Amino acid sequence: MNARHELHNGTSDDGRNETPNERSDRNWNDILQELRVALTGTQLIGGFLLAVAFQPRFAELDDYQLTLYLLLVTLAGLATVIGLAPVTLHRTLFRRQAKEQVVRTGNRLLIAHLAVVALLVVGVTSLIFDLTLGRTAGLIALGVGALVVAAFWIVLPRLQAAEVGDDADVV
DSSP states (O other): OOTTSOOTTSBOTTSOBOOHHHHHHHHHHHHHHHHHHHHHHHHHHHHHHHHHTTSGGGGGOOHHHHHHHHHHHHHHHHHHHHHHHHHHHHHHHTTTTOHHHHHHHHHHHHHHHHHHHHHHHHHHHHHHHHHHHOHHHHHHHHHHHHHHHHIIIIIHHHHHHHHHTOOTTOO
16 A cells, blocks of 8 residues: 555554545645744734835835845735645635645645745845945845755755655655
8 A cells, every 4th residue: 555545444654544534634734834924924024124114215226226135026926826835725615524635736836825925035245235235235145045945945945855755745
């Protein structure tokens, strides 16, 4: 039997003795905890971006900086919408015996949220370096930020998954 499916007696291959509903409940709670962390970061970055527009130096942004800023504001809004989507999904499907679907879609939305947040973090870092040190520093920060995100959010999880012998659920 595949390691991803519960055995007929309710015990899964990972040693837990839980029903499919209990597993879905546990997985849903895990997703909610991860969303709480991710949404907090998104709110902080979004708040920072909103505050930037009210700074006296905002009027001095060149076309590139203004375009990057507006792109980042858009990403912050998108990240918020995607990050809250699992909640609306749950509310819509609540008491319809669809927890497994909610968990599966919530997982996909969380992954999409993290991808948008990665772009947002790298972009904000680039904008700050661009504003404070110049365009070259901003572009370097963009490249280094992208490498760091890729290393910690893609490569490291895949390496860890390979060590435990299962990388099918990794981003």
